[in-house]
Amino acid sequence: MAQVDTDRFLRDLNELRKIGEYKTGVHRPTFSPEDMESRHWLMERMRECGLEASIDGIGNVFGRHKGPGPHLLVGSHIESQNQAGWLDGALGVMAGVALARAGLPVDVVAFADEEGHYGSFIGSRSLIGLLEDSEIDTLTNRYHGKPLRQALKEAGLEGLPRPRLDPARYKGFFEMHIEQGTQLESQNLRAGVVTGIVAIWQFRIVIEGMQDHAGGTTMAERKDAGLTAVRMLARIDREFPMLCGPRTVWTCGRIALDPGAPSIIPGRAEVLFQFRDIDTEVLERLERCMRSVVQEMNRTERTVSTVEVMSRSKPAPCDPAMQAALAEAATKHANGQWQHMPSGAGHDAQYMARVMPAAMLFTPSINGISHHWAEDTKEEDLALNIRIMADAAEAFLRG
Structure with missing residues (x-):
């Protein structure tokens, strides 16, 4: 069984939260200096665990596993809403790094602009071929109006290629995320296996x-x-x-x-x-x-x-086999303290589900707070869920 280093996982998360620190949360708007600093920091963490790190022309950061497959794709995003929380998105990316460090054959991705400062899921849509150059030409920042083309140039991304994913490389996509609601906490539950993402x-x-x-x-x-x-x-x-x-x-x-x-x-x-x-x-x-x-x-x-x-948008049901692997791992690590549940928020996983099997795992959110600097999750719940994710990923790869 893969042995995930939960202490290192938590240290990485807490180190990342220092970039763009705002009160107890973070302020890392898409393509801001803080956001770009975090992307380059992430590439170093990817290289440390043996991944080949790169960044593309829309800001997606990609860590490619160098060994044989079958492979999984694991990730989320690392930019934030304005003056928001430290776990929204970052949790799923650093979960991918933790699985790679444990020796699992995973590629890790940090999608650009999931939070929609410039558009709707432009990073994940770019990777599956749903973002045309003509759309990039029209997009502007919803807060201050800066054109996306200008932001890409200032961030040093102008002219970089925007490669597409090869779905045939992957057996599936896993994303760990905070719940951003109260359903888990209100029932004293510690994990949620997501059944699907709402339209x-x-x-x-x-x-x-x-x-x-x-x-x-x-x-x-x-x-x-x-x-x-x-x-x-x-x-x-x-x-x-x-x-x-x-x-x-x-x-x-x-x-x-x-x-x-x-x-x-x-x-x-x-x-x-x-x-x-x-x-x-x-x-x-x-x-x-x-x-x-x-x-x-x-x-x-x-x-x-x-x-x-x-x-x-279309609902995105999670893959039954991947759900089953998460459920089995959740029963092992949190028996009686997890549930199946839908995601009420949109996530990059809904776009990955268009080209490969996809699944999500939720951790509890303290008081249900998200998109606010007070967003938080107990460290013991973060550690529990990375163990669930590691076991589920390994079991799904074997299956």
């Missing part, structure tokens, strides 16, 4: 009314797009619980009113709305409900609302 369906709802004076226009005369938006969302929130699955979630992430002044009735409202589930039938049911509510609001309100599809 995210996103919509823009535009409501057109009439901009007018907030004092001179009577309530009977108003065509208030803002109030229509509020009533519409309240109606959707009442209807969805009767149609959703056990782990469906929905979110209104933005309501923008135009012109957005206190003494002007808003003539236009833009609502960004999404829902997530692992079951496509549930997603389709929710979309029909949402559109029905919009249609009904157009009948009863003095405004006109339209729905635009922004994106409809």
Whole structure:
């Protein structure tokens, strides 16, 4: 059996968190100096455990095992959200390094920009051929507007090749990740074997009314797009619980009113709305409900609302054989303290699942906190889960 060095694994994680340190978390936005420092630091760790390290033209860091296969691909990402946590992504990358150090035939990858500072999963999509140069030309940073091409040049990545993965090299892809929720901790569980990654369906709802004076226009005369938006969302929130699955979630992430002044009735409202589930039938049911509510609001309100599809991703079921290997290892190391569970968040694994078998292992998140500098996991749980991952990887390679 492979003997994973849990002490070294924890030391590596704690050393990485010093790069871009922010309070108890990290601030390593994609292609920032701190992010690039962490990528070069990672390449050194890869070389130390015998991997051939490289970085490509979109920022993916790759450690290639030099020996014979069959091989596994293991990894995640190491950039962070702004002023966020030290484990989101980094845990999965350093888990891959730990498995390589234990002598397992794994390639390790740190995908670029999983956190979406410049685009949607541009690193993992690049590796499977779903990122065209024409898209790179259009992408900009969502916070400060810097073009991606400029960021790549400043990071020293301009002109580097963007090779594609060879799926035939791999028996599968493993990703370890923090749960980013409370399901494990609330049940005193220490590990989660992921059954699949949810699809995210996103919509823009535009409501057109009439901009007018907030004092001179009577309530009977108003065509208030803002109030229509509020009533519409309240109606959707009442209807969805009767149609959703056990782990469906929905979110209104933005309501923008135009012109957005206190003494002007808003003539236009833009609502960004999404829902997530692992079951496509549930997603389709929710979309029909949402559109029905919009249609009904157009009948009863003095405004006109339209729905635009922004994106409809696909659920990514985890590979049954890889799940079984994780479950067997979890039973060995945490008998009675683990469960099967879906992932409510998106991960690079959902793109790897398009070209090879893929699976994920979750560690508990203290108080469910993530995308915040207070994000944390007990070190004993981190050590337990790397042992689960090592045993599962070895068993799956033998199977």
